[in-house]
Amino acid sequence: MPQQCKLLLDNYTGQYTAGSPIQGRIILSLDSDITLRGLRITLSCIEHTEWIATETYYDSEANEHKSRDTQFVGNTEVISIKQWLYGDQHATTNLSVGQHIYPFLINLQQNIPSTYQCEKGSIYYKLTATVDRPMALDYEDEMMIVVYSPIDLNFLARPEDLQPSSYSDEKTVCCWCCAQGPITMDIELAKQTLIPGEHVEVKMRLTNMANINVTGVSFELKQIISYKVTDPSRDDKQESHILIDLKDVGLGAHGENTYIFNVTLPPNVVLPNFAQCSLFSVEYIYTATAKLPSTHTNLEVTMYPKVGHIPLGNRFGPSHYNPHPPIGGGAQPPLGWTNPSAPPLDEKQQTMGYPEKVSGPNEVPPPSYESLNMP
Template sequence: MGLKEFKISFNNPWKTFKPGDTVKGQLSLVLDTPKKCRGIRVKIKGEARTSWPVYLNNPQHRYTGHEEYMSIRHYFAGSYSGGEVELFPGEYVYPFEFNLPQDIPSSFESDLGHVRYTIKGIIDRPWKFNHETKVAFSVVSPFDLNSDPRASGPVMVEESKTFGCFCTSPPITVNFSLPARGYVSGQSIPIHVYVENVQGIEVQFVRLALEKHITYRVTSPRSETRTKRIIITEVSKVIEDSDIVIYEQSMRVPPLPPSNLNNCGIIDIQYILRLKAFVNGSYNSNLKIAALVIIGTIPLVTSPLTSPSTPSFGPPDYAAAVISSIVAPSYEESLFGAQNLKDEDESEYVMGIKEPFAPRYPVYNFPSN
């Protein structure tokens, strides 16, 4: 059989790093028969790619975008221009160590684009197909919510609409408010919802949804952008028959990449909290309101009290949520990942590329209320 085992492992069990970190691990292989090769090496790559099909006559064409953040090649044995290296049966372990650049974006995976960091181990055989194994690791670029002045401020959005034939009819008013705009994965967003319906129109239910809006940019053969909206989590509540309905709703933030995807020029991420009030018989006239939410990787030290200027129909005072004593986060896989790690120029026989990969992001264990 020859090559019994060929794998890459990391000293960090989470396989998650931040820009500037030193990444340590090892390439290991086990042989049960002698093998000759030109060399054994690793290829370390960090890049962003965007791509979607464009049908122009035939065949199918694609628009693409690309940014490279790092590219490292290192030989453990042999060299590209050297002679033949003979490996005898047994186990071989080759430690590696490299530093990540400082200004690189967080890992991100989706169907139209990704930011991906990989290591490929290669047994270089110039007269045959190479033996190759590949793994991905996560990079999380810190986003400290305390450094963004928008994150700590309270949020309140409102919309009113009149239903029926007479414009003089009282409108339905809907609003929601948040004590702060910035949150981290693992934290619950406290949402205060207010519905005023003195007109008596039937409001069936109210739905709250946290959405991820991703903007992709391609640069070849021309520059174009495309935006995709994904619902991360949502919750609905049936509205009772009353002139005024006030209730509290919490929404936990799952493992997510930070807002903005800083240092990436071809992918951008925003998070939107959207409320939709479903009015019976008036599907096209449902009330919709939305607000920007900022997702970071380092939580606010305190969550501010509600602004004294909040209208009387707004939320009550929230207790200050002191989170300075929160322990270090765990790192959990995103709900969204790559189906595989195969690049267009890679063989189907590269070990590891058929394994699905989901980046890991920091998740904080907040105390329950």
């Protein structure tokens, strides 16, 4: 049977930015008259997680509890936008033999998830063109697209986050039941927001009135990504990545010193946007540490910065960021972004509604966008 329904994009790269339009057309090639309810275009954003974990169950035959490896999964439709281009779902109409072309325009919202994939799951966008036919199989065509969604700190931060802030902690070191003097750490943070390529000064003032040495000091920024599954039961996992790790020399007993850390987030760091997601989340933690000898616990101060791509107060994004990918060429991603590739749909995925688990970092890399939509 000849192709009945074909979905084509004006931007053949299939890469879009949050807030930009998706334009294209649906071509119907009919070799006979048909009855239909209508023609619609659907944009879906799906988040999917999965992993193998141990599940405890009761074996009634053996009359005991046992454990087994089980696949845990989670699936949520984050976004669903439907447009009827011809007709509607409430009545039937007819189309005559020949070629019919229907243009469409879907405007992506701001603050939506980015296309994302890792070993534990993925977030992917899919366009589906459907000829809704009563009492017959629908004609369909679908296409995966890639969406860049820079993290806009205007949605996450407050004006006071641009002001300096201070934090402190203190501990008294004890040795053989005799208390020594305190060790005090005071942190001054120039502001609580951070974007890739930006420099933020952090001042650490350390006062050591104890009889032991502080063996070293450090300041790090950690990214913690959390994943959730919902079936057959709820479970969650976390991965942490150290994005910044600065170290300096220690401090002797009864000493005092001020350390200056110039915190710079690398321009090529990956900052995923999980806005509106329920199975994925991310947080960032600053940790200032004064390392003590092994017989004592370290002195630590933790802070929670707002990390993103677009700075607070700039609704148009940084100057290096192009909000509209060029037609006829690849999109230029912002700092803090690496190009993802959308996972393909095979027959199993089309039936179950989510993609197969994508490759891990040591496996074969996922296919590129161009390979996904080849005829």
